[in-house]
Amino acid sequence: MVSKSHGYSDVLIGLQYGDEGKAKIIDILSPNYDIVARFNGGPNAGHTVCTEKGSVSLRQIPSAIFHDSMLLYIGSGCVNSISMLNNELDQCEALKIDLTNRLIISGQVSIIQPHHILLDNLLHEKIGTTGRGIGPCYADRALRMADGRLLNLQMAHLKENPEECFAMMRANLQETQKRYNLPSDAGLEELENNISGAKRILKFIAPDPLTLQRLVSKGKNVLFEGAQSIMLDVSRGTIPFVTSSQTTVGHAYVGGDLSPKHHRYTFGIAKAIMSRVGNGPFVSEYGGKASEEYCATALAKGINRETESRDDAVKLLGSDNSLDIAKGLRIVSAEYGTGTKRPRRIGSLDLVQLKHAIHQNSVDYLFLNKCDLLGAFRHTKKGKIPLTTGYITEKNEKIDYVPSTQHTAETLKPIVEEFEAFSDDVSHIRDFEKLPQALKTFLNKIESETGSKILGIGVGPNREEVVLTQALTLK
């Protein structure tokens, strides 16, 4: 039994392919909670939090760092890089944010070792991973040991015996160098960075596995911050083009080290214009395979935000070529990777996929970001906002569900419904009733089709550029 004085926990997840703008919504919701906690992923996530105090690019530390009284918890479902944690702590220190007694890292977080990064870059190019060692680290977690070497090194090992931990890290690195015929200095710099950076993080490692549970039992409220998103889930996403952790709501209560008895609400975040980084199916993508290929090879060809922005976005949006439309939308919506800087693949909102994610996770409340950018569709030849409402299969059959295999998903064509575009600048609007009728009609369609209440919409990149449909003090 959970006592009456216990706290509650809510979970916020991304509903599409990542990068839905979760950090901004977490920032807005934060005053309702005492703790923001991560339950999956590692430095593959990335969000820049901007406030008047300055901005930080966080990958592993939960996003509520600017709320001084909040605790930040990294759960056992995560994998962490010691060197990148140091980088994040440096950024916090530069802004005079002291995380002593605020940041708690579960002792069961697995450490991303130098050989994981080498392996990720050797083996996972086709998936288009972030190259941060995520997959190999989760794989070693499951493998546990090999030839007497401990593969899954956890934060608790580091705390207990740093020297032994580094010796095992070195042995694992040497084994990978040998197996893949790599030079003897491969990964050494990362190893040195881990050794020199470890001391600084020891004080953040939780004393025992019940630390978060105890805080909630004493009345603290938690918001779980999902990393990556539903379609990137390792077992239920668009396999194999997924990340290596679980992203669905239930997993917050596995990787987040808390009993599910405390669960209250599930928040889902989506974007009105979708994006995807890395390879894999994306039915509503502008430019299809050509766009996937363009984005996958862009960085190597020197294409990035700066080079693309030299083009005239409005002109591109009026083109007949869907690759140009993608580029135009990417420029106006600034869709470039926070961590990797890759141009993101762009597509119109896919209602079939959104309903799938909402239904799978029983999302109570929905936030739809980037609604201001729907106005950009007035510059297209059709001048309408597209919405994917069904799919056509290779056999010319209509379906209204997300298929289970990559092959089928990659052969689908979208069925598109069109909505009136609007020309008003909505970024200054804060009252839902004052939004253009065309946007309200679009939002009503989303709400009625998904059965999930829209709690807020994003009308600009800044924290305050949100239109709420009700107060956020949800009781």
Ligand code: IMP
């Ligand atoms: P990994 O997580 O680095 O193994 O990458 C696997 C796939 O997930 C790749 O397509 C990545 O681009 C994607 N991915 C991982 N993290 C994120 C994220 O935070 N946002 C969007 N895509 C991500």
